[in-house]
Amino acid sequence: MLSMLAQLAIGAIDLAAAFLLIYGLKRMSSPVTAPSGIFVAGIGMLAAIVASFLYVFAVRAAALPHLPVNVGLAIAALVIGGGAAWWSGKKVAMTSMPQMVALYNGMGGGAAAAIAAVELLSNQAQGVTALSITLIGALIGAVSLSGSLIAWAKLDGVIEHPLRIKGQQILNGLMMLATLAVGGYIVFLTQTGSVPLLPVSDLIYLFFACALVFGVLMTLPIGGADMPVVISIYNAFTGLAVGLEGFVLQNPALMIAGMVVGAAGLLLTLLMAKAMNRSVSNVVFTNFGAIVKAKPGAIKGDLKPVDAGDAGIFMRYASTVIIVPGYGLAVAHGQQKLYEFVKLLQAAGVKVKFAVHPVAGRMPGQMDVLLAEANVPYDMIFQLEDINDEFSHTDAVLVIGANDVVNPAARTDKSSPIFGMPILNVDQAKQVYVVKRGEGRGYAGIVNALFYGENCNMVYGDAQAVLIKMIEAVRGLGPVGN
Template identity: 75%
Template sequence: MLTMIPQLLIDTVGIVAAFLLTFGLWRMSSPVTAPAGIKVAGVGMVAAVVASFLYSFSVGPAAAPHLPVNLALAVIALTVGIGLAWWSGRKVAMTAMPQMVALYNGMGGGAAGAIAAMELFGNHAHGMTQLSVTLLGAIIGAISLSGSLVAWAKLQGVLKKPLRIKGQQVINALVMIATLGVGLYIMYIVQSGEVPIMPMQGVIWLFFGCATLFGILMTLPIGGADMPVVISIYNAFTGLAVGLEGFVLQTPSLMIAGMLVGAAGILLTLLMARAMNRSVSNVLFTRFGDAARQTQGAIAGSLKPTAAGDAGIAMRYAGSVIIVPGYGLAAAQGQQKLYDFVKLLIAAGVKVRFAVHPVAGRMPGQMDVLLAEAGVPYDLIYQLEDINDDFASTDVVLVIGANDVVNPSARSEKTSPIFGMPILDADKAKQVYVVKRGEGKGYAGIVNPLFYADNCNMVYGDAQAVMTEMIEAVRGLGLPAAA
């Protein structure tokens, strides 16, 4: 009876936690309700973690002597994990958010892989179904862990260039075949009872080593411009791995949460790939972003610098302005100054809107989060498909730190690595001002012809400093700010 009550509580809390996670994820579909959704999902996660301690009431006689030590280790791990997450969540800069997400994806995949390892090393996975699901979750979790760590290194600048070698796709295929082969051999040994050619622990380590190596090799050659899609893919991998290991452990909350995250990650990946007019396989198995092997036609025109104050006054007297935010805005932490400038324009009767490209920044949704952090109303933020037709009738477009997402080469230059990718049609506006720190290229490593166009002027400088100059210039005209 003492063991039935804790198990009933665990199952009940698990179902409630799964509902809270599902409801929280649904609330995250809108920027308005996303903060509440995160809190609801967090409550569900805390409930599931606390309920897991009830398993201590049903341990067997063999495990009972180790129970105090195991409980102490669990509490220490939770304390350290919560402390690090709380500190990093509060201290990490917006520009480093993609790196943190990549790390957290990797940790989730690693946790799923660790569960699979415990099942395999402890010989707890019985039956073909349970064993195959355990191995599949192990493969996906290990790939997510190592691939996410490589993605973090790329985003952090530790790995500055894609690493590519001759015959790399063949090598990757051989490593994956080896991983699957070792996994099938483990299944054969477990089911047949035969003695393996090497100690079983060695076979399991070889299996995890091959899967981990594949994750590294798969991610190393991917170009920087594909990082938003890569992060989304590994998010999906982590969710699937957690869901599969939840099935192995017969934990409903893990199964439901994992499958939800996996499904959402897959959908987001497909949407991101479509936003780049490419397939997921094209992202993973081609050399997108390798500017060294691409050619680009001659660019006519010249760069035309202008003062920040002059650009700000021009927007004050415009009838309509569209702002295109990019990673440079996040790097300069200029979002609050930008919104202060926007409020001045609105007070002067200017129609102002923001245009956000699906792959702007270094991770999915980074620009939306950046603008929300500054307090920009959601009804001023438009996605590509909702605003692209309006650029041709817009007086001024202000591009801040964006490059590839407004590069017209995507429409006309067949040799460009971004050819075919839908872009924001900023070049069709009557006047374009581009805020950049210098004349550097975008994340895809190619020159943007927009910057040389007759209707484009460059405003060089840090985005926050530039916005401050624009604010001062407009305020000098004696205009009040909007509420």
């Protein structure tokens, strides 16, 4: 009777948790409701964790002697993991947020792979269907784990350049085939009872080793420009792996939450690939991000540096200004000073808007979060498709740390690796100011034709320091009307 009540309670709580996760994810679709959405989803996750402890009332008699130790280990894992997550979440800088997301993606995939490993090694996945689903979940989870760790290393600068070798795609294909072959052999052995070449447990270890190596090989050659898409892909992988393992465990919360996260990650991946005018396969299987030298005569004009104060004063007397934030703004922690400068412009009667490209920064939505952190009103932030037509009749554009997403070569140069990628039409504005620390190139490794345009001036320096100079120059003009 107690076991039946426990099962009913677990089912009810799991269903409620799944609803809270879905509702929280829905609220995360808007910057206005995202904070409450995160809180709601967190409550859902807490409910699912509580429900997992109710299984102590439904364990088999053979497992009872191990119950105190297992419960103690579970509580210890929650305390250690929860404490580490809380501390790192409080301490992480905005510029390190992509690395944290990559790590969390990897941990989610690793957790799904660990569940699959327990199911396989304990021989609890019975039948072709259950065993196949467990192996697929294990494969996806393991690839997400090792691939996400490589993505983290690239984002954190541990791996500074893509690692590419001749015949790499063939090697990757062979590794994938080897992984599938080992998995298929495990299914064959368990269903036919044939004598294995190796113990089944060794084959399971070999399967996971191949899957982990494949994740590494698949991610190493991908360039830095594609890291936002790669993070999104592994997010989808993690959700799918969790959903598949939830099916094996007959756990509704895992199934629903995993499928929702997997579907959302897949949709985001497709949207980001579309924003770059590339397919997902092109992201994974090409060498985008390799350094490309400009052809002689391809770029006409000269770079025209200008003082930060002069740029600030020009924008003070403009009628309309559009600001394009990029990763350089996050690196300089300049978002607060940027909004302070914007408020000075608004006080002078300047109409100011922010333009955000879908793949600006190093992870999806990073620029939106960066601006929200500075309390920039949501109605001032516009996405590419909503603001692109306004650049042609805008007095001034301020680009801070963005590069490839404002490069007009995407429209005109068919030999460019970013040709066809939708960009912000910054070059069509009357005047453009670009804030950069130097003359470095963007993730795509190509020269930006915008910087050499007749209507473009370069403002060199750290973004926060440049913005402070702009603020001082505007304030030096005195109150509005003088």
